[in-house]
Amino acid sequence: MKRNCHLLMIDPQNDFCDLPASYLPTHPVTRQPLRPALPVPGAHQDMLRLAGLINRGRAGITAMSVTLDSHHRFDIAHPTFWIAADGAPVAPFTEITAAEVRAGAYRPRHPAGLPLALHYLDQLEAAGRYKLMIWPVHCEIGSWGNNVHADVRAAYSHWEEASLGIVAKLAKGSNPWTEHYSAVQAEVPYADDPDTQFNTRFVRTLAESERIYIAGEAGSHCVKATVEHIADYFEAEYGAAALGRLVLITDCISPVSGFEAAYQQFLQAMAARGVQLMQAAGVLTELIANASATEPA
Numbered sequence: 001m002k003r004n005c006h007l008l009m010i011d012p013q014n015d016f017c018d019l020p021a022s023y024l025p026t027h028p029v030t031r032q033p034l035r036p037a038l039p040v041p042g043a044h045q046d047m048l049r050l051a052g053l054i055n056r057g058r059a060g061i062t063a064m065s066v067t068l069d070s071h072h073r074f075d076i077a078h079p080t081f082w083i084a085a086d087g088a089p090v091a092p093f094t095e096i097t098a099a100e101v102r103a104g105a106y107r108p109r110h111p112a113g114l115p116l117a118l119h120y121l122d123q124l125e126a127a128g129r130y131k132l133m134i135w136p137v138h139c140e141i142g143s144w145g146n147n148v149h150a151d152v153r154a155a156y157s158h159w160e161e162a163s164l165g166i167v168a169k170l171a172k173g174s175n176p177w178t179e180h181y182s183a184v185q186a187e188v189p190y191a192d193d194p195d196t197q198f199n200t201r202f203v204r205t206l207a208e209s210e211r212i213y214i215a216g217e218a219g220s221h222c223v224k225a226t227v228e229h230i231a232d233y234f235e236a237e238y239g240a241a242a243l244g245r246l247v248l249i250t251d252c253i254s255p256v257s258g259f260e261a262a263y264q265q266f267l268q269a270m271a272a273r274g275v276q277l278m279q280a281a282g283v284l285t286e287l288i289a290n291a292s293a294t295e296p297a
Contacts, residue, residue, distance in 0.1 A: 002293040005286075006063040006209035010183055010216030010223050012050065012152045013069060015138040015145030017043040017217070025144065037138035037145050040218045042254035044149075050215050050252040051151035053280045057287030058159040063168075063209065065202075066156070067183035069139040069222065070146060070171040076120060077179050078137045083109050092136040098122050116177055123188040129225070130179070130187060141174065170202065182225035184233075203233050212245055213283055215252035220259035223248075224266045231273060243274040251279045 017023075018039040027034050054061070074080050082090040085104050090096070096106050098121035101114075108117050121132060139146045147153075156167045173180040175196050179187040184203055186196035206212050212230075216223050227246065234242040248270065255263035271277055 002062075003210040003290050004062045004208060005060060005211040005213065005290055006065065006206055007054070007061050008206065008212055008214045008216075009050065009064070009066040009152065009156075010214065010226055011067055011069045011139075011218075012047055012149050012216050013139055013145065014147050014149060015143075016040050016069075017047055017149050019044050019149075023150065034144050037136045038256075040254050040256055043217050046215070046217065046252045046254055047149040047152050049280045050249070051149075051155040053215075053249070053252070053284055053287075054152070054155035054159055057284045057291070058155075058162060060287030060290035061159060061163075063165070063205075064156055064159060065168040065170060065206075066148065067170045067172060067216070067222075067226070068146065068148070069173050069180075070141050071137075071139050071173045072176050073137055073140055075137075075173075075176045076117060077133065077135050079134055080137060081108060081113070081117075081176075082106050082134065090134055092134055094134045096121070096132045096134060098125055120177055120188055124179070127187065130181070132179070139173070168202075168205075170199075181222045182229045183222065184226060184229045187225075198229070198233075200233075203230055206230065207234065207238065207242070210245060211247060211286070213247045213249055215249040217254065218256045218259075218263075219253040219266065220255035220263040223253055224263065227270060227275070228266075231270065231275060235273070240274060243270075244276060246270075247276045247278050247283065249280055249283055250277050 015037045017036055018041055019036055024033040024035060079090050079092060084090055084106055090106060098118060100106055101118060101121060108114055124130065124132060160167060170183055172183050175186065175193050178190065178196055181187060184199040189196040214227060231243055231246060267277060
């Protein structure tokens with residue numbers, strides 16, 4: 001009998017891909033090539049493998065979802081938000097703590113933002129998952145960098161046409177006062193913003209599937225945070241055995257440079273909990289077999 005197989009693509013966007021020159025369009029105003037803001041080494045090849053998997057195995061895929069990191073230029077995790085004590089800009093990849101802000105080492109460019117920023121930092125550090133990292137402005141809403149990698153988009157568009165289905169698109173990260181690594185919950189949810197709270201409806205949709213294949217970028221951050229949240233919910237609601245339905249396609253995921261160890265620890269932790277680790281070739285074999293299975297009555 002044909003199984004319900006869901007492909008979840010996490011942030012397969014231009015800004016996260018180490019695209020070659022042939023993939024870079026020209027900015028119509030500056031006439032310079034547009035370049036990814038936060039390229040993850042290996043991500044372009046990840047996306048080519050993912051696109052190939054979709055193209056060759058699409059008849060075995062019953063549902064697809066894609067998450068889209070979607071930020072404003074002014075964001076608590078962007079350099080546009082902060083200034084150093086001496087008035088200098090804060091460089092990308094700077095880590096900022098609540099203690100440093102209280103000591104005056106960093107401050108919001110807009111003075112009125114200080115109480116909100118400190119509240120956020122206190123809540124973030126209490127949760128113990130991450131400290132605030134300042135990233136280059138990336139995945140700005142409406143920008144080329146926010147768009148899906150061209151091969152992946154073409155592949156899932158073919159699936160939509162062949163299956164008469166719709167790839168669910170989930171934007172996350174538009175609240176400038178919280179980081180949103182996980183596709184299903186911001187790092188610090190806010191009571192007055194449902195988009196930052198746990199997306200129970202979507203995770204329950206995933207739970208309807210017998211296999212949930214997961215790919216995307218970056219393995220050290222958005223993939224990691226998303227899968228941790230989903231795994232915790234699955235275990236609490238459906239029991240530990242439900243984690244066996246989650247499959248990480250490890251050759252379609254790469255970590256941010258400098259965070260390779262965190263990514264490997266994440267893979268080991270997920271495998272220990274029952275999440276399956278597979279490569280695209282093994283997933284393709286499953287999808288081809290699923291495509292030829294008898295449709296449920």
